Amino acid sequence: MDRTVPGAAKTGRTHAILRFLRPDGTAIGGLPGFASDRKEMAALYRLMVLTRSFDEQAIALQRTGRLGTYASSLGQEAVAVGAAAAMRPDDILLPTFREHGAQIARGVTLTELFLFWGGDERGSDFAGPREDFPVNIPVASHIPHAVGAALAFKMRKERRAALCIFGDGATSKGDFYEALNVAGVWQVPCVFVISNNQWAISVPRAVQTRSDTLAIKGIAVGIQGVQVDGNDAVAVREVVGEALEKARHDHEPSLIEAVTYRLGDHTTVDDASRYRDDAEVGKHWKEEPIARLRAFLTAEHGWSKDEEEDLLTEIREQVEAAVEAYLATDAQEPAAMFDHLHASLPPALAGQRAELAGKDGGDG
Amino acid sequence: MAELTMVEALNLALARAMADDETVLVLGEDIGRDGGVFRVTDGLIDRFGPERVRDTPLAEAMIAGVSVGLAAQHMRPVAEIQFMGFLYPAIDQLVNHASRLRTRTRGRLTCPMVLRAPFGGGIHAPEHHSESMEAMLAHIPGLRLVIPSSPARAYGLLLAAIRDSDPVVFLEPKRLYRAPREEVFDSGEALPLDQPFVLREGDNVTLVTWGAMLKETLEAAERLAAAGAECTVIDVATLKPLEMAPILESVGRTGRCVIIHEAPLTGGFGGEIAARLADQGLLGLLAPVTRVAGYDAVMPLPRLEEHYMPSVDRIVTAVERVMSFG
Ligand SMILES: Cc1ncc(C[n+]2csc(CCOP(=O)(O)OP(=O)(O)O)c2C)c(N)n1
Ligand SMILES: [Mg+2]
Numbered sequence: 001m002d003r004t005v006p007g008a009a010k011t012g013r014t015h016a017i018l019r020f021l022r023p024d025g026t027a028i029g030g031l032p033g034f035a036s037d038r039k040e041m042a043a044l045y046r047l048m049v050l051t052r053s054f055d056e057q058a059i060a061l062q063r064t065g066r067l068g069t070y071a072s073s074l075g076q077e078a079v080a081v082g083a084a085a086a087m088r089p090d091d092i093l094l095p096t097f098r099e100h101g102a103q104i105a106r107g108v109t110l111t112e113l114f115l116f117w118g119g120d121e122r123g124s125d126f127a128g129p130r131e132d133f134p135v136n137i138p139v140a141s142h143i144p145h146a147v148g149a150a151l152a153f154k155m156r157k158e159r160r161a162a163l164c165i166f167g168d169g170a171t172s173k174g175d176f177y178e179a180l181n182v183a184g185v186w187q188v189p190c191v192f193v194i195s196n197n198q199w200a201i202s203v204p205r206a207v208q209t210r211s212d213t214l215a216i217k218g219i220a221v222g223i224q225g226v227q228v229d230g231n232d233a234v235a236v237r238e239v240v241g242e243a244l245e246k247a248r249h250d251h252e253p254s255l256i257e258a259v260t261y262r263l264g265d266h267t268t269v270d271d272a273s274r275y276r277d278d279a280e281v282g283k284h285w286k287e288e289p290i291a292r293l294r295a296f297l298t299a300e301h302g303w304s305k306d307e308e309e310d311l312l313t314e315i316r317e318q319v320e321a322a323v324e325a326y327l328a329t330d331a332q333e334p335a336a337m338f339d340h341l342h343a344s345l346p347p348a349l350a351g352q353r354a355e356l357a358g359k360d361g362g363d364g
Numbered sequence: 365m366a367e368l369t370m371v372e373a374l375n376l377a378l379a380r381a382m383a384d385d386e387t388v389l390v391l392g393e394d395i396g397r398d399g400g401v402f403r404v405t406d407g408l409i410d411r412f413g414p415e416r417v418r419d420t421p422l423a424e425a426m427i428a429g430v431s432v433g434l435a436a437q438h439m440r441p442v443a444e445i446q447f448m449g450f451l452y453p454a455i456d457q458l459v460n461h462a463s464r465l466r467t468r469t470r471g472r473l474t475c476p477m478v479l480r481a482p483f484g485g486g487i488h489a490p491e492h493h494s495e496s497m498e499a500m501l502a503h504i505p506g507l508r509l510v511i512p513s514s515p516a517r518a519y520g521l522l523l524a525a526i527r528d529s530d531p532v533v534f535l536e537p538k539r540l541y542r543a544p545r546e547e548v549f550d551s552g553e554a555l556p557l558d559q560p561f562v563l564r565e566g567d568n569v570t571l572v573t574w575g576a577m578l579k580e581t582l583e584a585a586e587r588l589a590a591a592g593a594e595c596t597v598i599d600v601a602t603l604k605p606l607e608m609a610p611i612l613e614s615v616g617r618t619g620r621c622v623i624i625h626e627a628p629l630t631g632g633f634g635g636e637i638a639a640r641l642a643d644q645g646l647l648g649l650l651a652p653v654t655r656v657a658g659y660d661a662v663m664p665l666p667r668l669e670e671h672y673m674p675s676v677d678r679i680v681t682a683v684e685r686v687m688s689f690g
Contacts, residue, residue: 092437124468125469125470125472126472130472133473134469137460138460141425144426145429145461146433148429148436149436150433151433152433155389162433174423174453178421179429179430182421182423182430340466340471341506342530343466343529346558346605347558347607
């Protein structure tokens with residue numbers, strides 16, 4: 001593992017960025033145990049490739065008017081998949097709009113994801129991880145939810161943890177600080193993962209904060225912060241796994257800054273060429289996580305061309321089937337917007353629902 | 365049966381809810397050892413311990429957000445915001461999360477939380493401690509908004525709010541906190557939500573109000589009765605969702621309605637009730653629907669406060685005006 005601190009004297013940085021795999025996929029030193037498990041590594045790789053394939057398909061659907069505005073996770077797959085792969089089924093995930101890989105790894109189906117991004121609430125009624133939170137859009141506002149859920153686990157003496165992912169931009173918000181602060185005071189089983197992709201729409205990391213790293217923001221609230229190479233799936237999985245263990249067993253929260261890069265536009269309605277150079281993006285393509293893991297798999301586990309091709313075929317079929325199921329899903333009845341407003345519809349609202357249902361209900 | 369203040373009645377309801385259901389916990393600033401700045405949670409920490417009676421750091425958005433997380437995880441948090449003037453950072457959580465968690469997950473995750481906050485003027489409090497901003501909250505779909513107007517209703521409505529499966533904002537008129545007293549029986553019985561209470565019956569005018577303004581409204585009704593005008597007085601109690609039936613029924617009989625609230629006139633919740641009457645009760649009206657409200661002025665500091673608050677005189681004058689029609 002690489003623990004050197006480049007320019008430490010100049011920046012005063014005390015923690016190195018944690019990394020097991022170099023951008024070319026070669027290992028730096030001793031690897032965590034799971035990295036020698038071929039099946040497990042292939043599964044991690046599969047989820048990352050699936051995530052990217054889902055991403056491409058989502059953009060294609062959006063471009064052809066069959067999906068709403070969509071936020072690509074291109075280049076960030078190792079953070080999302082690596083973090084979620086470290087979770088146990090009964091932990092809970094609180095994701096943002098860019099963590100499709102984490103949701104997929106948790107068992108949210110591609111059809112459900114397409115439904116959500118296609119504008120249907122049923123996409124957040126996951127059949128798989130029933131207690132995971134839906135995608136959070138008001139930046140950072142879900143971070144306190146993770147603390148609340150983690151407090152519930154602690155009060156009930158359940159060995160579970162809440163894992164909350166958010167972006168670098170989110171760390172500028174009060175919600176982030178307020179939630180981190182109280183997690184420190186209460187010592188709740190919560191892991192905060194920053195997917196630092198260097199950009200918040202058009203605002204670069206340097207304009208977001210003068211803080212040397214985002215991980216050190218934990219120091220002020222007494223929470224350990226670590227910086228990990230977010231394009232190294234092995235490192236993300238290992239660091240998040242350790243943090244989750246500390247959370248479940250010692251109720252110790254932690255902050256993890258996964259350093260990655262947003263290779264795509266912010267969303268399908270964004271044009272990143274307005275504010276960042278292609279040269280910068282090109283440089284980061286050399287560090288992207290999927291090629292890195294594939295190189296590692298090939299060198300360490302003899303991942304073959306045939307296996308790669310079979311995987312791509314299998315994933316193409318899975319994504320196509322999900323698109324088909326999504327496109328075949330009928331819209332909800334209009335009156336469904338009232339169906340889950342409250343546990344049961346207050347009589348005072350019956351009239352409005354009836355109007356929508358085309359029945360004579362008068363005014364509510 | 366004991367004569368209790370509203371503070372004592374709320375305390376009794378919290379204790380009852382916590383004793384009945386171990387998923388209920390209270391959290392907020394100074395609510396533990398101190399018992400809350402108004403003492404609503406007095407003594408609860410001794411009975412239920414610091415885990416369930418939990419002092420928080422000073423951060424309102426966090427208090428509301430943590431409550432959403434607790435509620436989604438099958439707990440029933442009752443959060444206290446120390447004064448309504450400091451509730452605004454929590455509105456993000458109410459609008460974007462608490463009120464819509466059930467909808468956006470099609471019932472998979474729910475949010476059975478209560479957010480309590482003292483509100484309203486008339487106690488000579490410092491700046492930012494006297495506003496009545498309930499209309500802002502009544503605008504949020506998926507959120508219940510409940511305001512008690514007496515110790516017994518505070519007890520029964522708070523129990524109902526805690527037991528409800530969905531989020532409730534529970535605004536407590538602090539002018540009524542210490543007086544009057546009322547007999548409150550710790551029966552563990554909740555009062556119905558989503559239902560106005562008819563507190564006085566009369567055939568000439570319908571007076572509609574909520575919270576602390578019940579005091580002036582009932583006083584005005586008394587004075588008017590002595591002068592021969594009989595008023596029905598309705599306590600709306602649950603502003604959202606608004607059940608109009610008893611109001612329509614009464615105004616159908618009296619043909620006259622005056623709506624009274626402490627909050628500023630423009631965009632106040634009285635406008636909603638007036639609009640519903642225009643829409644659904646117009647043909648029964650004998651006089652214009654009138655509002656007696658706070659002025660569209662920044663809530664003055666204590667020296668001018670009494671001139672801002674709707675008075676018994678203003679209510680009587682409004683009733684006399686609607687009585688002059690037909
Ligand atoms: C509170 C809030 N402000 C603004 C927005 C609009 N917005 C959506 S994403 C975004 C940038 C978020 O940046 P970051 O937290 O780094 O996450 P990323 O998009 O890079 O994954 C903005 C400004 C929002 N959704 N929420
Ligand atoms: Mg970002």
